[in-house]
Amino acid sequence: xxxxxxxxxxxxxxxxxxxxRDVVAxxxxxxxxxxxxxxxxxxxxxxxxxxxxxxxxxxxxTAASATIPLTMTTGAIxxxxxxxxxxxxxxxxxxDTSYKANGVTAVEVNxxxxxxxxxxxxxxxxxxxxxxxxxxxxINGVKQASTKTIPNATGTDFPAxxxxxxxxxxxxGSAASDNELHIDWWECVQ
Numbered sequence: 390x391x392x393x394x395x396x397x398x399x400x401x402x403x404x405x406x407x408x409x410r411d412v413v414a415x416x417x418x419x420x421x422x423x424x425x426x427x428x429x430x431x432x433x434x435x436x437x438x439x440x441x442x443x444x445x446x447x448x449x450x451t452a453a454s455a456t457i458p459l460t461m462t463t464g465a466i467x468x469x470x471x472x473x474x475x476x477x478x479x480x481x482x483x484x485d486t487s488y489k490a491n492g493v494t495a496v497e498v499n500x501x502x503x504x505x506x507x508x509x510x511x512x513x514x515x516x517x518x519x520x521x522x523x524x525x526x527x528i529n530g531v532k533q534a535s536t537k538t539i540p541n542a543t544g545t546d547f548p549a550x551x552x553x554x555x556x557x558x559x560x561x562g563s564a565a566s567d568n569e570l571h572i573d574w575w576e577c578v579q
Contacts, residue, residue: 395432395573396542398559404461406442406560408453409572414552416447416579418472420522420541427473428514428527429557429575436505438481439562443570445513446473447577449491459560466495470548471556472524473505478562484508485528486515486533488535490548499526499533510573 393470398407418425429445431525447469457467464478467490475495476484483501502530505511514527517539526533542550555577 395571397569398440398557399567399569400559400561401439401565403561403563403565403568406461406526406558407570408458408461408558410448410453410458410556410558412450412555414450414554416518416522416553417479417549417551417579418447418539418547418553419549420539421519422542423578423579424519426514426578427516427555427575428510428512430443430510431557431571432508432571432573433476433570434508434569435560435566436482436507437564439478439564440566441476441561441568442470442475442478443484443557443559443571444473445572445575446471448554448556449551450555451491451547453558458556458558461560463561464560468492470553472494472548472553473515473556476503476505477548478560480553486535486536488547490546490567491551493545498537499535500525502527502533505570509570517533
């Protein structure tokens, strides 16, 4: 609908949201599986505290619902397998690089590293290199300080034992107004 065909997810009601995902999960981040590169470009319309939460990255095939991949009350990562970028509802301009194995508490690899600006595009990327078994995160092309060494399909720490597909989603917080999350491209190669 804008900028040469970006998709706009729009919602005005508190604790409601949208998800766009790949229900086929063709990717896996695990030692020996193959190197991976993910990128997307998104634009949040509003960034005030309690306006909106979002995720962008890779998720398992758990059915999407009012509580997956984000819990609608706080915008926390729900109980699913996920790796990528996460902005909780309570954050304003900051977001995290995170992962979560199903049944295990979410882990922030880089906490409050991204800086959002209202109605401004931001490019998010992550790269898994099988030569080192290291997952690195990038924001606007800048590699973030902390990385994650990936285990070999254990599934207890990192979701290395499951197939993952593309996901981007948002939910509206208690300061609801005309919230929008735009995405104009995403790609993942393995």
